[in-house]
Amino acid sequence: MNIGAIRAIYVFEMARTFRTLLQSIVSPVLSTSLYFVVFGAAIGSRIDQVEGVSYGAFIVPGLIMLTVLVQSVNNAAFGIYFPKFIGTIYELLSAPASFVEITAGYVLAAATKSLVIGLIILATSFFFVDLTILHPVWMLAFLVLTCLSFSLFGFIIGIWAQNFEQLQLVPLLVVTPLVFLGGSFYSIAMLPPFWQTVTLFNPVVYLVSGFRWAFFGASDVPVLASLAAIVVFTVACIAVIALIFRTGWRIRK
Amino acid sequence: MADIVTIRNLTKTYGDGFEALKSVNLGIRKGEILALLGPNGAGKTTLISTVCGITRPTSGTITVRGHDTLKDFRAARRLIGLVPQEISLEPFERVMNTVRFSRGLFGGGRDDAHLERVLRQLSLWDKRDARILELSGGMKRRVLIAKALSHDPRVLFLDEPTAGVDVELRRDMWRVVEGLKADGVTIILTTHYIEEAEAIADRIGIIAGGDILLVEEKAALMQRMGQKQMEIQLQDPVTEVPAALADFDLQIGGDGTLIYTYDAQGERTGITRLFSALPDAGLVLRDVQTRQSSLEDIFVNLVNGDAA
Incomplete structure (x- = not known):
């Protein structure tokens, strides 16, 4: 195992974050704070409690998930796409590093950035709503697992993308709608029965539900189902990446 | 090594x-x-x-x-x-x-x-x-x-x-x-x-x-592959290779000189025989210059398949 390669990629990617602090961290935190102001304070004050929690507090896990999912995918996708775009990927391919080390370096860096953003948003939410976290360890575990799994997914998007438009396609047209329709701002119990069944095919429902359970002890789907969904998604992403590196698809001629 | x-x-x-x-x-x-x-x-x-x-x-x-x-x-x-x-x-x-x-x-x-x-x-x-x-x-x-x-x-x-x-x-x-x-x-x-x-x-x-x-x-x-060329300047420039020198690989240079191409590694270069033949063709030698073919010539010959 070439640990040095993992460290080198991780440090290099994190340095990029610090170089672009406004874009990497301040921007997502600011936009999420606006969500708090609009949905939590302005509109939320006119909505009754949901599952025994004030609406402002109820949307906190969903808001964190929204940002973390989009950031994880974007960070990891850009991380591997940029070397492809400017040609520096030759270095990765000619280094004594397997796909495990290369993937680990980029995914860990992307997941770290998302995790930091998620935690900053959580800290910010305490300024807007009264919030108690019933299961803080599980909350952290769900957050970390989500960051990792969606960074893996983003890594695949970055390899797949052949231009900047494609790079933005999945986060904008797939991930964001799934998060909005995945119970980020409502409980799926509020939907008509037919749409409740349809929503269960949305994988984000399981993430948001499990994450919200860690906060309030109530969930739309069983917690174990949420955990299983994350694990299955993570394993599937790892399998796809292994296949990509074995075949060299879109990275090696 | x-x-x-x-x-x-x-x-x-x-x-x-x-x-x-x-x-x-x-x-x-x-x-x-x-x-x-x-x-x-x-x-x-x-x-x-x-x-x-x-x-x-x-x-x-x-x-x-x-x-x-x-x-x-x-x-x-x-x-x-x-x-x-x-x-x-x-x-x-x-x-x-x-x-x-x-x-x-x-x-x-x-x-x-x-x-x-x-x-x-x-x-x-x-x-x-x-x-x-x-x-x-x-x-x-x-x-x-x-x-x-x-x-x-x-x-x-x-x-x-x-x-x-x-x-x-x-x-x-x-x-x-x-x-x-x-x-x-x-x-x-x-x-x-x-x-x-x-x-x-x-x-x-x-x-x-x-x-x-x-x-x-x-x-x-x-x-091994380098060929040499010898440029023969004559007292009176020529416009075509004289019939008496037809056996030699000669071309006419830009200013009426004779260009003789030969294999520098060959057993016989033919230079002595050529010099002996010049008076028979009615030509008077004035000066001589030689030039080794460059790697570029070798490369072009090989890539064009002419190097055997």
Whole structure:
């Protein structure tokens, strides 16, 4: 195992974050704070409690998930796409590093950035709503697992993308709608029965539900189902990446 | 001298059916500078990319100091440094950081003393904190070399390192290459510039259409394949070759001279016989000049298939 390669990629990617602090961290935190102001304070004050929690507090896990999912995918996708775009990927391919080390370096860096953003948003939410976290360890575990799994997914998007438009396609047209329709701002119990069944095919429902359970002890789907969904998604992403590196698809001629 | 890189029956066929390498066999000697010459699309970059792990071979084997580049890729790649043809660098990164990153990728621990030596050797030490986008084209090429040398490789592949750089910088780069050779680094460079191969290579390899046409010591190659030309200036210029000299390989020069082409290594050059025949043709000798054919001539002949 070439640990040095993992460290080198991780440090290099994190340095990029610090170089672009406004874009990497301040921007997502600011936009999420606006969500708090609009949905939590302005509109939320006119909505009754949901599952025994004030609406402002109820949307906190969903808001964190929204940002973390989009950031994880974007960070990891850009991380591997940029070397492809400017040609520096030759270095990765000619280094004594397997796909495990290369993937680990980029995914860990992307997941770290998302995790930091998620935690900053959580800290910010305490300024807007009264919030108690019933299961803080599980909350952290769900957050970390989500960051990792969606960074893996983003890594695949970055390899797949052949231009900047494609790079933005999945986060904008797939991930964001799934998060909005995945119970980020409502409980799926509020939907008509037919749409409740349809929503269960949305994988984000399981993430948001499990994450919200860690906060309030109530969930739309069983917690174990949420955990299983994350694990299955993570394993599937790892399998796809292994296949990509074995075949060299879109990275090696 | 023993081979440090051994390539056996290497083929590469791309997905669209294009056969970029056709059963290439090549041994690269430890400590030498091997120049690979070839026209565009000859397979030079594919060959280098395949050795370095960027391109997968279709068949065949490559070993670097006995390590198979597929089965034992970690050990093999640790010995190799690659300077790509394109200037591929992160524009906003600083010189020292990007070189440190390259060393890290190869598993090397942080060794700023070594990196300082490399940067000084390439006259980049003063630019270590500069962003890549602030550097000139020549300096960027040096950064690529510094990155390739960051993990102290024993074999360095330079893919057209002087393409598009001015003459002064090219000569500067040659000095760098010679310095690396003196440090015991084996160097393989591809180039379009024949004069580059003539100036710094120990051996010349000529590749065309995915085949290695020959690999030979530069001096021996030029001696073996070099033809000489003798320009004969006459008292009275001629417009056509006299009938009495029809047996000789003669052409008319631009100012009425006779150009005689002969094999310098041949048993008989025919020069004495030609000089004896001149008075019979009514010609009076005024002056004589000879010229050795260059590596460029040899290259063109080989690639055009006229060299047998």
